[in-house]
Amino acid sequence: MRFLPTAEQRAFAASLDAMLTAAGTPSAVRSWAAGDHTAGRALWSRLADAGVFALAVPESCAGVGPLPVELAVAFVELGRHAVPGPLVETVLAAALLAGDPRRPDPAAELLSALASGRAMATVGAPYALDGDAADVVLALRDGEVWRAPGARDARPCLDRARRLTTPLPGGELLLPRTPPAALGWARLATAAQAIGVGAALLDRTVAHVGRRVQFGVPIGSFQAVKHRLADAKIALEFARPLLFGAALTMDAADVAAAKGAACEAAYSTARTALQLHGAIGYTAECDLSLWLTKARALRTAWGAPHECRAAVLAAALATDPPHH
Amino acid sequence: MRFLPTAEQRAFAASLDAMLTAAGTPSAVRSWAAGDHTAGRALWSRLADAGVFALAVPESCAGVGPLPVELAVAFVELGRHAVPGPLVETVLAAALLAGDPRRPDPAAELLSALASGRAMATVGAPYALDGDAADVVLALRDGEVWRAPGARDARPCLDRARRLTTPLPGGELLLPRTPPAALGWARLATAAQAIGVGAALLDRTVAHVGRRVQFGVPIGSFQAVKHRLADAKIALEFARPLLFGAALTMDAADVAAAKGAACEAAYSTARTALQLHGAIGYTAECDLSLWLTKARALRTAWGAPHECRAAVLAAALATDPPHH
């Protein structure tokens, strides 16, 4: 038992953090939101070079995975920097394609394209995130996995860097049955992203309240401000072990608990961050908005809190029969 | 429209408040908890003389009611002073007996005894509060109202001034059908009592934090302390109009909303009061405990929060058909 990230895992996180800090993601997020995917695709390539998209792909298909802990490590950093695009969906696509042991030819080919970063994928269930930007649009239909011939109706979301699309009908049947464990990868990646989003919101807010003076003192010296931030810190710090515990077990209930706790912590941190920034935090021009709106979106994506709670209770039912 | 207490209602409240302040209820509560009902019965007589128990009894049966607004006014004061005994249950008994227009003989007789304060009643559904002290034990059984020949098994509760008993089997059938509106009187009286309990907890805590010095200043100058008390004040202040609105309409949903809001406000105020008093508030010897434990008990009595919410939603369903 050593429930701490290894030196390699810490170094992986630090290298992604440094790379994304240098890349200045906020401007890539803004251009992505405006429909210009150039900067986002460039970031994508660099993340692929760092191996991020190979983590969910087995070695037999040009990947290095499955490595869920490393995936969680990476997605915390992606969330911390608000990297745009169908990140979780590309991981989910890989998990779907890798999840069927028979793995038909087109699936194996696609897997290798995903792992290398050549292809950006999205998955519609029913909506597909950023289907207007993705190279591969999968659609989950009645338990089957299809490759749709594209997506339409890109609609702007409250998180302006996300556009939900609808996969086009038809296309090619890839798998006759959705591999049941694949959703766990989407939830895990989303939970990790949420932890990173929450951490960024907290860091920025701590910095802000240390600077912002009202009534003659930094507002960070007000006890009400301190306690809200302390609560955000506590919620995030206790969601983090759930995340890595889930990555280690990949147990459906552990993953659901992590997804629920991480996303609730990130969203309540977002509410705190907005409140403590005041009006400036409410503007689209303040970078904070990139994380604020993402916290809400992640909470809904791939299992809302009540769906996660249902999974936790279902698992407890299985392991803990009642005594009468 | 004049949604304010009348001068008479304010005077009624003030006279009860003055009478109970002079009577020093805490010692009566403590002796009641110890099984000595003398002081409690004396208080009871004075409340009856002030007309409290006649408010739910129609004029045709020696009462002055039904006057639900005045009842709410009175029960706020009873809660404020933590008066012990089956107060709500005596009101409920009156509402039950008055609620059947055919009103058989023994019921009419009982009503007059309740109104005058000669009889203290309790109602078992299934447990009967303070059945060891009450003169009249009613039992609600399969929609019928019975007068039980007494009660047994007095068990101490977390609110030490309450003892729940079980009505003895048998007895006399009073009403073949439980009047449906009667429960509203129990909920209304409980809601009013909760508002009074909450007000007392808030007042005592405000006084305490103004006196108690830690780290060199009164703890009431800490912003975290202020904000908790402000939240308690706000919750209580917005429960109060629900209470009096419910008393005016006696609509089941209004009463349920009032019961839910008042009891949640009182309980959260109790949590705040305990936390801000610290260890001293956690002792049985501090009078605060009399209100702290009552806030929890009232929350459960005659409709827990989820039951009240269900009533609110059922009424909204009836008045607000969905548009498709």
Added chain:
Amino acid sequence: MDLTHCPADEAFRAEARAWLAGHVPAHPLPSLETGEGFAAHRAWEAELAADRWSVVSWPEEYGGRGADVMRWLVFEEEYWAAGAPGRVSQNGLGLLAPTLFEHGTPEQRARVLPSMATGEVVWAQAWSEPEAGSDLAALRSRAVRADGGWLLSGQKTWSSRAAFADRAFGLFRSGPGAPKPHQGLLYVMFDLQDPGVTVRPIGRLDGRPAFAELFLDEVFVPDEDVIGEPGEGWRVAMSTAGSERGLTLRSPGRYLAAARRLHTLWRTLGSPEHVRDRVADALSGARAYQLSAYAHASRLLEGGTVGAEASMNKVFWSELDLVLHETALDLLGEEGQFADGAWSEGYVFALAGPIYAGANEVQRDIVAERLLGLPRGRR
């Protein structure tokens, strides 16, 4: 103690309901925070005004119906229940008009109010400055005496509606040497089209320019556009805050209608358990706010005042509104993510509720200190 409106108020309610049923647009107007939507909302104000429904609480001579505060509550219930559009003139109606009625000259009222009532002139507020958010006493923009008037310079921010509005009102420091920060302020109206005014729209979270920064460079305003005495601006601005303003900032009708819409949505989606408690609490909360407003209105009608209680109102409605909209989005799930959904703009608007009009932290301080008498902290 009663909850029965008088027959005249009920007749008024019936008249309002009938008019609204015949006039409320069948489809929601475009967002108020767009050029197109602003124009549509301005036209709606004119339509209201044509039948004297735009300013029911004003005297008849200015286009109103002389409705007292109770009747105003009735109107608002009907207005929001009918699904009528948001009010583009809110800032003028809620902040400037009460000030003019109390401190304006007859000439000012005659000049300003009629065009406000019709939406011909839409007013923006110009209170906050970059370094003065909840701490309004820290204002730095200044008014310098000039011949027959004042020259305004400085920077204002979070000016709601200013991206599309016509005129604005706000506080400027006219006596820089005043011994206390609340003294030496000028309450003044000015033209957003003045060449000395630069309006820089600011997008809120959804990108829409719901407010703007104003840069003023020696903007001349004549003495006739000063309200009250120079130097008394703070008192002028605050005097209306203590009375009806605490009640009329956000009317209960708004939340009653929203709670009913939420309940309908919930039932339409099959009454899912996971939001049951919150739907019930929204209904109860809206009812509590309505009844509380009736109590405050009753007190005002008897000559009483609403003081620090307004701070409780602010906290209550802003948190109710936010939970209500969060619940709607939770109910909608994936559908709730779209920026153009039926509840989305309301959610974005509700997110700002705990911040503006005095942040809720400040309101809680006020409740604790003024209503509970707790010692003032350093804050």
Added chain:
Amino acid sequence: MDLTHCPADEAFRAEARAWLAGHVPAHPLPSLETGEGFAAHRAWEAELAADRWSVVSWPEEYGGRGADVMRWLVFEEEYWAAGAPGRVSQNGLGLLAPTLFEHGTPEQRARVLPSMATGEVVWAQAWSEPEAGSDLAALRSRAVRADGGWLLSGQKTWSSRAAFADRAFGLFRSGPGAPKPHQGLLYVMFDLQDPGVTVRPIGRLDGRPAFAELFLDEVFVPDEDVIGEPGEGWRVAMSTAGSERGLTLRSPGRYLAAARRLHTLWRTLGSPEHVRDRVADALSGARAYQLSAYAHASRLLEGGTVGAEASMNKVFWSELDLVLHETALDLLGEEGQFADGAWSEGYVFALAGPIYAGANEVQRDIVAERLLGLPRGRR
């Protein structure tokens, strides 16, 4: 990164589980806070000690098994999962023993620890005073130098277990002229049966004497009962707070077992919807606390420390415990009101959680100032 206990720890777990299965009383012992229950719990300590299960983390020479912190976590999981009784020696084991291991003399350890391990001597803590709750630096009870020892006088309060315990330990002011309030304190052990000590039991909310006031009137303690240097009491008391104490104050095993009991109760009562969210959150919260403890333990085993993180733990477990017990009572409805119900004493105990061991307000200040680096307020 892994979550797999080493084979030796798993063997230890199996051994503990087997022993507990054979020894845990079939029915709950009477309440620890009664004379009868105290005796029963003391006997249970002896039973544990007889097979070296009472102090598994101590060295073998003092009756322990030399378990490291990870193995201790394993033991606690098994202990609470088995439904074993609460620990009457908690104060001695959790506070005094670690201090003795770090600052005591070999003689003190040999004299004090074995009888603590068997429950023969039960220890109470004597920290708080009437004017010094969360603000321990305001202590006023004093220790005056006497021949070969000290004379203790003053008043202590909230002394848990003191109504029935044998001995106590606490801080006394030995240098009244110390320049700072944290200086000049003496960490000392004393006898509750000393004629100079008056123990006044205090009933908690349910009336049970869970703590006591202590009045000390020139109670002589020999120098051998002083731990560490005179004047250094604060440092001695605090030195163990920063390491394992933040982890061992309340073990995750306790909440894992409670959450499972709650889940079982919920299912037994038909899985009512109104508490569904809270039951799920209790399960997740207990798991989060368990995993967080594994992370902290891993760090300690690598030579790291747990500092202000202990404040996060305190807030988390105390709020988890309270919500968990409130949920159980809500589930039980009328049955939950009885003082003798299965969850009632736990609820009363949980109510105190946010207050003792540093009120949660103070813990949040610490999190904000030490972990987030926010400026110190006036507090």
